Amino acid sequence: MPMNQPDFQKITPLLLISPNGMLGRAWRELLDAHGLDYETAARPDFDLNQPETIEAHLVDGVRTVINCSAWTDVDGAETHEADAMLVNGEAVGQLARRCQAINATLVHYSTDYVFNGRAETPYRTDQPRDPLNAYGRTKARGELLIEQSGCEHLIIRTSWLYAPWGSNFVRTMARLTAEKPTLRVVDDQRGRPTSCEHLATTSLALLQNGGRGVYHITDGGECTWCEFTQEINRQLGHSCDVQPCTTDEFPRPAKRPAYSVLDLSEAEHLVGPMPEWKVNLRSVLDRMAGSTE
Ligand SMILES: NC(=O)C1=CN([C@@H]2O[C@H](COP(=O)(O)OP(=O)(O)OC[C@H]3O[C@@H](n4cnc5c(N)ncnc54)[C@H](OP(=O)(O)O)[C@@H]3O)[C@@H](O)[C@H]2O)C=CC1
Numbered sequence: 081m082p083m084n085q086p087d088f089q090k091i092t093p094l095l096l097i098s099p100n101g102m103l104g105r106a107w108r109e110l111l112d113a114h115g116l117d118y119e120t121a122a123r124p125d126f127d128l129n130q131p132e133t134i135e136a137h138l139v140d141g142v143r144t145v146i147n148c149s150a151w152t153d154v155d156g157a158e159t160h161e162a163d164a165m166l167v168n169g170e171a172v173g174q175l176a177r178r179c180q181a182i183n184a185t186l187v188h189y190s191t192d193y194v195f196n197g198r199a200e201t202p203y204r205t206d207q208p209r210d211p212l213n214a215y216g217r218t219k220a221r222g223e224l225l226i227e228q229s230g231c232e233h234l235i236i237r238t239s240w241l242y243a244p245w246g247s248n249f250v251r252t253m254a255r256l257t258a259e260k261p262t263l264r265v266v267d268d269q270r271g272r273p274t275s276c277e278h279l280a281t282t283s284l285a286l287l288q289n290g291g292r293g294v295y296h297i298t299d300g301g302e303c304t305w306c307e308f309t310q311e312i313n314r315q316l317g318h319s320c321d322v323q324p325c326t327t328d329e330f331p332r333p334a335k336r337p338a339y340s341v342l343d344l345s346e347a348e349h350l351v352g353p354m355p356e357w358k359v360n361l362r363s364v365l366d367r368m369a370g371s372t373e
């Protein structure tokens with residue numbers, strides 16, 4: 081990926097919120113690899129439900145705040161929308177207003193689930209937010225509050241995150257395809273998987289290259305959850321029979337969008353093409369093979 085002469089002085093010192101989440105860990109590894117100057121903010125010292133802890137961590141001198149925190153339990157948000165809204169909505173507004181006050185740039189993550197999934201071509205960054213579920217509504221509110229705060233920001237929408245660590249679809253399916261002779265996986269939801277390591281690296285490149293406003297970053301290509309599982313099964317050499325099913329045959333509390341492919345052209349214009357999801361999947365599975373986690 082073309083990365084112009086890095087001038088990290090413009091973006092440091094950084095504050096990394098939630099370095100122990102799935103994406104937060106990828107950011108931590110990336111910042112360590114570059115030897116960048118950063119502090120971290122995590123529970124219990126930093127809690128988005130306690131506004132005073134936001135003020136205590138976002139202090140004068142911090143140039144960039146990378147927010148990897150969120151309520152990510154999509155089904156749980158259906159019955160706890162107010163709690164999810166505090167974390168993904170109102171607290172994000174507070175973060176953004178604090179960034180404005182200390183003149184820091186806020187890098188924030190959002191989701192394909194802010195869209196209704198009724199499109200048939202990739203969602204552009206400027207298409208209207210119209211979430212189908214509670215999680216999507218809370219993430220849409222967070223985006224809006226950032227935009228209203230007037231802070232300098234980079235909102236990165238992404239989708240279907242996976243990593244060699246944490247709780248995610250690839251790790252779940254790696255286990256299930258090893259354990260089960262057959263598996264049924266929904267084949268009528270189409271989107272773009274995203275490796276967290278790729279996302280962190282590409283986010284840093286976008287930040288460095290002046291990306292501000294809303295951008296989309298995912299792996300390249302697209303697939304259904306079933307096709308994703310079939311490829312995990314194939315790359316791992318497992319012999320599970322992965323069969324397609326419909327969303328109706330796999331009922332869940334939260335509705336998911338049928339089509340949530342994000343248009344990548346604006347990010348690709350600044351930082352180059354996104355690697356294909358099968359290529360990124362291979363790297364992550366290789367790393368999982370060499371790990372005891
Ligand atoms: N996972 C996915 O598939 C996708 C995720 N995204 C977005 O990407 C971002 C990163 O997601 P991901 O890495 O999967 O998230 P994780 O669920 O792995 O991590 C979320 C982090 O948020 C922290 N957190 C939750 N509540 C609070 C709180 N009240 N105060 C402080 N910290 C809190 C958690 O802390 P603790 O470690 O203490 O639990 C955890 O470290 C999020 O914005 C998410 O919405 C977008 C698209 C897809």
Ligand SMILES: Cc1cn([C@H]2C[C@H](O)[C@@H](COP(=O)(O)OP(=O)(O)O[C@H]3O[C@@H](C)C(=O)[C@@H](O)[C@H]3O)O2)c(=O)[nH]c1=O
Binds near residue numbers: 152191241265305330
């Ligand atoms: C385990 C399993 C899942 N599935 C389906 C259900 C669901 O439609 C799909 C994916 O399941 P998950 O629970 O991993 O998906 P989900 O929690 O909806 O993942 C989402 O998380 C949030 C945080 C985001 O922002 C989104 O981009 C997206 O990544 O796989 C099967 O069909 N068969 C199975 O055996």
